[in-house]
Amino acid sequence: MKKDVFNGKRLKIARVYRGKSVDILAKETNINKKDILAFEDNKYKPTLENALKLSNILHFPREYFYGNENVKIVVEDSHFNPNSRLPRVEEISYKEKLIMLRKLFLFFEEYIGFPELDLPNNLHRGDSMETLCQKIREHWDLWDDEKPTPLNLGDIMTAKGVIISYMNVNKRGASPFTQKQSVEKNTRYVIALGEDRNIAPIRNHDLACELGYIISDVLNIPLKKFDCDEFAAQFLLPKQAFLNSIEGTNELEDFLNLKAKWAVPVSLLIYRAYSLGVISYKKYNYLLNQWQQKGWNKSEPLDDKFKLHDSSLLKMAYEALIENHIVSNNTLIEKLYDRGIVLYPEDLEILMDLKENTLKTKNNKNNLKKVDFKRKRA
Structure with a gap:
């Protein structure tokens, strides 16, 4: 350098x-x-x-x-959550953070094979929202109408090739942010989660909305004509399975029981019930008013029952390389420096979803074992 x-x-x-x-x-x-x-x-x-x-x-x-950039990452598009409460300059900062995140993925890809982006190839602009959601669920083999399955959408989307960062899940006011990136015509979508505190219903809703953005981009549909919130409701709550489960649901507490089954926010369950004609507009407004009066707009019951563990690919890749003695913390940082990823350990820890001081190294570098970095793939 x-x-x-x-x-x-x-x-x-x-x-x-x-x-x-x-x-x-x-x-x-x-x-x-x-x-x-x-x-x-x-x-x-x-x-x-x-x-x-x-x-x-x-x-x-x-x-x-x-130093100079060793790889060109082209940002083709970005999706800012319209409800974000962060200052604009801080939102814009995620553009560079997600670019740096992709550089880390490119480094680890030399040793570990990550999932490729896997979206259905039979999606069409003329499809209804319900049809789009059904095609994706079928392609990803998520559930059928008889056996709806509560899900951790983060794990599912990661397995289908979407890169997800967990660096903001405890950052007050942070909202999800998605970036479409290309490296030598290899397109990836990278999502920085918002403040969901590792709570499954919030994360599932947020990620389903971002998946809606991805689908709208793939189909070249302007977001003005594609409601990502509507997509999230229909994707997370498939029509027939939801109708089967909602029979006899009328009061707010009934929807709370449904939350335990579907792992989505009560507010989304109420909206879906209204959009399918199960409850009237008057009942819909009544339930939402109750929901807000109880303070559920800030924190819903059962949230503590849905705590998740982050499944960061970068974290797992780092642990795999360390456990297999392919790198030490020192050699990892040195190798990243050689690739133009010149950051202090604490910044690398944030990007890689590692605990604080994970990359802390000993002062005596003479005791470090040198490793021959050869191209490896899982």
Whole structure:
């Protein structure tokens, strides 16, 4: 990695990654705004003192700013949740974080074979929403109308080739964010989950909405004409199986019992019942008012019964390489540096869904075992 040429493009990436505007960075570093813009445009290079300031404030290793991108990841489209409460600059930061996440996947793919994107090839723009959902359920062999199965949609979508990050599940105000990426014409969808606190009903609903976005993108249907929330309701609650289970359901507590069966929010069950004509509009509004008065819009009963364990592919890949002595923490970080993934261990831990200090290394590097990195695939 060259260390003599400052890469302004990487300065901008680091700034966006940290969710900072040029004005904020200028104030925090005491560097003129025009100079920062000039650095980012490679019009001229920062002094060593300014380079160190930028490195410290942005919390990126200094070496990062003196390297080039080894792989081109094209972001073709992004889907921001319209209900997000995060500042816009922080939302935009996920663009760079998910690009970095994909780089980590490309690294681990040299050792482990990840699932390819697996969507039905018989989806058509003219299909009804119910038909689209049914085709996907059949292709993924999720359930049939006689045996509806509560599901962990995160595990299912991961197995079908969608990349999912769990870095925000406990971040207050975070909403799901999806990115469509291509590397040499290999397209992947990458989802950063929102604040779901590892609760299955919330996660299932969020991921079903993001799956709706993916399907609309695959079919080239504008989101203005494709209701992702409606898709989530129909995908998670297949028509006939849901109708079979909802017989005799009339009061709010009845829908709570249904939640235990379907592992989706009560609000979604109520909406689906209304959309299928099981309850009237008046009853629908009455139930939602009760739902809100009880504070269920903030936290629903039974949520603590649906706690999930994250199933991050990156975490599992890291553990597999460590357990099989293919890498140590030191050699992993060194290898990532060689690939242009120059981050501090704490940032790698966040991206890889690892516990804090997992990548902490000993100071004495002479005791580390050197590993011959040969291409391996599971």
